[in-house]
Amino acid sequence: MSVSPSPPGGSADPLAALEASAWALAAAVGTMSDALSAPLAEVLAASPHRSAVLQAAGLLSWEGGTPVAHPSLVPADGPTGRSAVQARLSSLRQAVAAAAQEPSGGGGVGWAQVDDEVLLHQGRASAATGRALATRVVPELPGLAERLDSADARVLDVGTGVAALAVALARALPRVSVVGIDVLQRALDLAVGELAEARDVADRITLRLQDVAEVAEPGGYDLVWVPAPFLPQQTLTLALPRLVQALRPGGWLVAGTNPPAGDPLRAAVDRWNAVRNGGNAFDADRMAQVLAGAGLGDVRRFPTVPGGPVLVAAHRAGG
Template sequence: MSEPQSPPGVVHRETPHPLGPDPMAALEASAWALAAALGTMRDALSAPLTEVLAASPRRTAVLEAAGLLSWDGATPVPHPSLVPADGPAGRSAVEARLSSLRQAVAAAAQASAPAGGGWAELDDEVLLNQGRASAATGRALATRVVPRLTGLAERLDTADGRVLDVGTGVAALAVALARELPRVSVVGVDILRRALDLARTELAGAPDVAERITLRHQDVAELTEVGAYDLVWLPAPFLAQETLEAALPRLTGALRPGGWIVTGTNPPAADPLRAAVGRWTAVRNGGNACDTDRMAEDLTAAGLDDVRRFPTVPGGPVLVAARRPIS
């Protein structure tokens, strides 16, 4: 007798599937576990976590099963990733994750999978939530990274200190930088006019720093300034690959000698699934799949030196910094 043949298109596996005997069911359960986590985080923004957990014991049991919650007697011990930051930044971070989940559902419902639409296809609410969440990055950049980059804190503590915020969006990161660095001027550039319109409204609610923030409608790949900035912030994953490649030498030239560029990057994925999802979502959202290691190489190739890495949270974004040589 001949060996049984698998149906066309079906791959026969000799080893157990990493998601178990029914991987589709495991993926569906993971989606519901994410929903439980985000719902809990959202509720915890307005009530103590202990009350939130007690109010929905079945949802809480899902968090336990997912390894996001344990107990010390009667005291809940949440995984750090389950605890949102305090205040508006925490709410924006939760809403940003919810927006990502909605995008995943929308992708599943589409007959085809268009790529490269990017931020222009997102509605104002998503732009605001995603943008406001970046305020936490701005504060971390100013308070944790700048002091550790040679000479930068001193440069930014003068009336001549200048910062370029690439892809400023709704200007939340620019506002955070201006508040933490009270003597600098920040220039925010973005290619999406609608985002800049939202940014101007946001700046109207930040009169303490608005006069030190300038917004420009500009493609960073066409930047022409030379020796103008002490610090450049570049959220690398959000730029299309061709834009990133064209922009990097221009951003290097826009730095003053001794100035620093700090790039937001995603670390290399820990497993094939996350790697594949990262590549798909990056291209689908108009970005790129350049990870931390590749960015460090690209910064060095652009003529920058003293490349440094600053992890944020375990498994989360890594800030990669490099300096334009003084001579």
């Protein structure tokens, strides 16, 4: 996205450009949300001024009167689109909170301080990652699909939040049981409400208030999911040996990570956002090194959507 307005007199104003970019993002998210229930061409025609913002931002062009949207505005399917909208809304809400409430010294506030709406939006956005994990990653990891197609198949969902990823996994993998752990009771309370709307899989999902650094279930799981950016670096360091032991021999650990940033601004924003939320700044490259250093092998990477999470998988030998 490139929006570079200039104030009267023609001198560049970086703050004005950033403010315009925020509005351009709002236009994109609003368009994506409306397009979940109506054809995109109708959505664009219904709000021509908003569409003009998209065009100025490089997200929309015209060919003979026909709108041509950037691929990022056109999700592959409805569930992916809903997750993308939830993720962008969560990001916008967190940015507003950071502007209004950033503590002195720039320290983090953590997930315990955000409101329920942000927790729900962020959590629901993870459903897309769950579907990608189940449908794109699992079939590519040797032996894992067969393991997860057995009556005793078990998955550990670290940092389950409102359980959206757990629900997505349970729906896509109909024989697995999912254990979701989190340190935030309020998130688990919200998860109970979400499971009430997912009765088709709720009986295969168990929620547990637990610190990942205290997991002690050797050989308990065929697949362990770790949302790496959301864990403090110290917690991740303490937890990783326990998570490796929690894998059954031959099992896989998959970590969700941020892609390596392509520019200094994105890199700085990623680091700030991670630290604000009590997480760490490891990207996919660093996470691959960490997993290999923990004794896991056959490290593989799976991009999801452009600019979105990169799933890094690693294998426990044996089995």
